[in-house]
Structures are given as C-alpha cells and as structure tokens.
Amino acid sequence: MxxxxxxxxxxxxxxxxxxxxxxxxxxxxxxxxxxxxxxxxxxxxxxxxxxxxxxxxxxxxxxxxxxxAPRKVPRALGSPLSFTESMRQRGLRASSRPIESRVATANDAEARALGIKVGEPVYVIERVRLANGVPMAIERAVLPTAVAASIDTNLGTGSLHLAFEAAGLMPSKAHANVSARLSTEWEQEQLDIGPVTVVLAEEHTIFDQEDRPLEHTVTLYVADRYSFSAVLLPHESPASE
Amino acid sequence: MxxxxxxxxxxxxxxxxxxxxxxxxxxxxxxxxxxxxxxxxxxxxxxxxxxxxxxxxxxxxxxxxxxxAPRKVPRALGSPLSFTESMRQRGLRASSRPIESRVATANDAEARALGIKVGEPVYVIERVRLANGVPMAIERAVLPTAVAASIDTNLGTGSLHLAFEAAGLMPSKAHANVSARLSTEWEQEQLDIGPVTVVLAEEHTIFDQEDRPLEHTVTLYVADRYSFSAVLLPHESPASE
DNA sequence: AATATCTAGATGTATAGACATCTTAGTCTG
DNA sequence: CAGACTAAGATGTCTATACATCTAGATATT
The missing domain is CATH 1.10.10.10 (Winged helix-like DNA-binding domain superfamily/Winged helix DNA-binding domain)
Structure with a gap:
C-alpha cells in the first residue's frame, strides 16, 4: 500500500x-x-x-x-550496479518476473568471482527485469549463502541493493565487465525478442568494506532497448550555476 | 560580493x-x-x-x-578512454591503419556532443585499430577545429591522448556510452570478420578542466575479441580541498 | 533488576502566505 | 517602426508555525 x-x-x-x-x-x-x-x-x-x-x-x-531533462546525464553513482536505480534515472519503472530462486552449486565463473570452490552451495536468483512492463534484461544474481541468509526479505521481487542496505551491508568496491554476443533461443523466449538479436552482457561482482564478495551478477540486456552510460572522473560537483 | x-x-x-x-x-x-x-x-x-x-x-x-557522510561514493576508475592505454594494460601492442583524416562537417550526434551547430567544420580522424596486428576496432574521432589545430602532430598514427598531453590539454570529465549491434558490411570488410558479427559501440566525449569538449569518439569493437572491464572504487570527497 | 512509560530533541512533512527575480508577450510612446 | 515600459506567469527565496515520527535517555513501575 x-x-x-x-x-x-x-x-x-x-x-x-x-x-x-x-x-x-x-x-x-x-x-x-x-x-x-x-x-x-x-x-x-x-x-x-x-x-x-x-x-x-x-x-x-x-x-x-x-x-x-536531456536523457544522457546519469551519474557514476552505482549506475551499472543497480537495475532499479538505473531505470529510475531514465524515468522508467523497474519490475521483475521471477524465473527461479534457490540454492544451487557454484559453477566455474561464479566460484572464481566469489572466491569459493566449484560445487560449493550458493544462492541463485534468476529473473527477467522489466522497464515499464517491457522485458529489458535477464539477471542472474549469485550470493554466498551467508549473505543470502542475512537478508531475509523476499529475494525474488524487490531491489537487492535495498535489501543490502537494510541488512547493514555496505557495497564498497566492484568489478565490472561488459561484453556482447548473439542471444540464445532460451534467452529470446524469456525476453520476447526475435532470433538474430544482440545482447549486452554485464557481469559484476560487488564487495563490502572488508573485500568480502556480496554478490556476483550477470545481466543480459536486449541491445536494442538498452545501453550503458556513465559520467567518468569528477564526482558530481555542487550544483553550481 | x-x-x-x-x-x-x-x-x-x-x-x-x-x-x-x-x-x-x-x-x-x-x-x-x-x-x-x-x-x-x-x-x-x-x-x-x-x-x-x-x-x-x-x-x-x-x-x-x-x-x-562517509567518503566512499563509488567512482569509475581506469576506464577505457584511450585505446593505446587499454591495450597496453592487456599486454598487447596497439597500432593503427588510417582510413581517412580530414576536415568535415559535424553531423547531428557529433554537433550535440561537441556543443556546436550541425554543419560546422570539425576535424575527423577515422582509422582501424589493431592489437598485435589483428583488427580490433574501428575508431572515428571528431575534434573541434581549434583543438585539432593546437596539436600539430601526425594525427593519423599515434595516440591522441599523448598529443593532448603534449599540447597542455588536460582531459578531465568524460561522458561515455556503450551499446551493441550487428556489424554492417563495410565494417566487416574493415575488421576482417564474418557476416553475422556483433560489435560493441563505445561512444565517449572528453572535456578539459573548463568543460570545453576536446574529443568525441565512436569506437566499434569486435565483440568476439574485446570486452570492457572496470573497477569501481571508493574515493575521497570533493569538498576536502 | 528488568520492563514499561514518558519526554526532550532531532528530523520529516505540510501549510499559507510574501516578496524577489527572470522571461515573455503585449502595449504604449516617441 | 523602434524602443521603453508594463504586466502576467514562472521559479527562487524566505517566514512562522504546526504536527508527525523517530531516537535515546530519564523516570516510573513491577
């Protein structure tokens, strides 16, 4: 309400x-x-x-x-890190359609990102992300079980970053990587797109103050519907006129 | 007063x-x-x-x-603004094959990025960028004529950023945008790639200390051969000067 | 001693006005 | 016709007040 x-x-x-x-x-x-x-x-x-x-x-x-305002003025403040925040800056409403949300075993890339061994248990949240109701991305977030346990909220629906905040976990450093490729058939179904469609793959790992991994996430954006933007270097200066 | x-x-x-x-x-x-x-x-x-x-x-x-407030607003560091520098970090040798390098008139996107009117003269440098001799990207850099005049070096071959430095121009702020799409036929020829190939399009505008645009560049990377990565770090608050 | 309640002080939200300054359009005047 | 003036409407700044909500400490109760 x-x-x-x-x-x-x-x-x-x-x-x-x-x-x-x-x-x-x-x-x-x-x-x-x-x-x-x-x-x-x-x-x-x-x-x-x-x-x-x-x-x-x-x-x-x-x-x-x-x-x-002109659309291009997003800030470097965690722009590629939170889908919800990123959409809000573009004036769009973010929502989610859960795909699955369960305990699984870490694959190779996930284990390396989180600093654990392959096969160890992790909490996986996979969902389709929508902007104003239109499928925009597939997001697969992988959390260490300890982190998942400390945020007891309904993990499938809301903003992960808000949950972190509520649990007193402060995201600090982050690694990010952006690449691109053609979508697979399964991805096309989830995103409601045609057969020869390009996706932007953003992969990032977020760490807390003590360099413990909080989250490793791969997000596949429909390239026709999304692009990354950022303002680099000087953090926003006092609104001077 | x-x-x-x-x-x-x-x-x-x-x-x-x-x-x-x-x-x-x-x-x-x-x-x-x-x-x-x-x-x-x-x-x-x-x-x-x-x-x-x-x-x-x-x-x-x-x-x-x-x-x-805690002084830890994230800030993008080591971002890919210079091809030469970016390749060096990966242990690759950067080189160039010139396509063209001349005075032209600004198109719509270029004019908006540089804050000038459509049709005004600009200096355009277009070239294929190679890493260890393999085509990696097509780069189209657009400079205000005033900026191009102040860096008298051979613009077609070397590093633009080194030329800026030599001319006393200090890149400060930058806007960046990353998207992806399928390559065109002409791009496929230039990059020596197959027909259904994805390219990553990075577009950035660099400003000097006084917010004057120095350079607007669009770079098309072969997605199979390239991806962006960045480390987002905490940083000191700007008010501490 | 442990618990419950009260209270002072802090920020959050909201009201109903007032005057200042800037922009634009229209009007008056020379 | 050109320039000066005027007025309406927009945002910018500011006042004085009121009540809501949260925090932390003091007090009262059990």
Missing part, C-alpha cells in the same frame, strides 16, 4: 510517469498547476519537483518553467 | 567548512542551532543542509541528527 506515503512522493511519482511518456525538453506542469491538481501548498509541490531535479530527470528554468 | 547571495548558500558554505574540518560520522549542528546562529527560519536552514545531502557530504538521520 502506497497510500500512506508522503504526498510529495505521490506527486513525484506522477511526475516520473509524465517524464517517462515525454521527450527531453518537453514542458512539465508549473508549481501552481501541481498545487491545484493535488490540492497541496506550493512548498509541497516544489519538494516533489526538487526531488526529480536531484535525480536529473527534470530541469527548472527560472521564469520559464520545468522541463524534461 | 557574496553578501547578496541567498542566505541558505551562506549557511551551506559554513557547513562545507565544518565538513572539511571534520571526520566522517561526526555530528553537525541541528536545524535549530543553525536557525539561531544565522537567525533564519527552519525551512531556510533545512534548505542549506538538504543541499549538502544531495552533494553526499552529509547524511541526516531522523531523530538523531545530521552527520558528516
């Missing part, structure tokens, strides 16, 4: 939908219009818009209005 | 000094204390603190207080 959310979050959600269905540069409702539509004071409407400004989804121009 | 700044910016500046002289986890003044010290209403003090929250300099915990 989201109805006990703060009102400004409802407004922000509404704005995100508008952004998702609009083009960069499009004009969005003014503060005054939001006040009227949601029957709130201006500071509350402003708080919602301001939230989207910090997410780089919209831009405000004094005297002119609020506009959909 | 900074005295006609908004007051919340003054308060934010004061807080930044406190953060710079403190350790992560340290407690900062509460809203009420800031109100009293600067003689402003709470919403104004809040606005200042909120600004530092979006800059990841402080964290607020409800019921507890405002604290100096």
């Amino acid at each position: 989201d109805s006990n959310q703060a009102r400004y979050l409802d407004i922000a959600g509404h704005l995100r939908e508008l952004v998702a269905g609009a083009e960069p540069g499009d004009l969005l409702p003014s503060d005054a219009e939001l006040c009227k539509e949601f029957n709130v004071s201006r500071m509350t409407a402003r708080q919602a818009v301001q939230l989207l400004v910090t997410e780089h989804l919209v831009e405000r121009r004094r005297g002119k209005g609020t506009f959909v | 900074d005295s006609n700044q908004a007051r919340y910016l003054d308060i934010a500046g004061h807080l930044r000094e406190l953060v710079a002289g403190a350790e992560p986890g340290d407690l900062l003044p509460s809203d009420a204390e800031l109100c009293k010290e600067f003689n402003v209403s709470r919403m104004t003090a809040r606005q200042a603190v909120q600004l530092l929250v979006t800059e990841h300099l402080v964290e607020r915990r409800r019921g507890k207080g405002t604290f100096v």
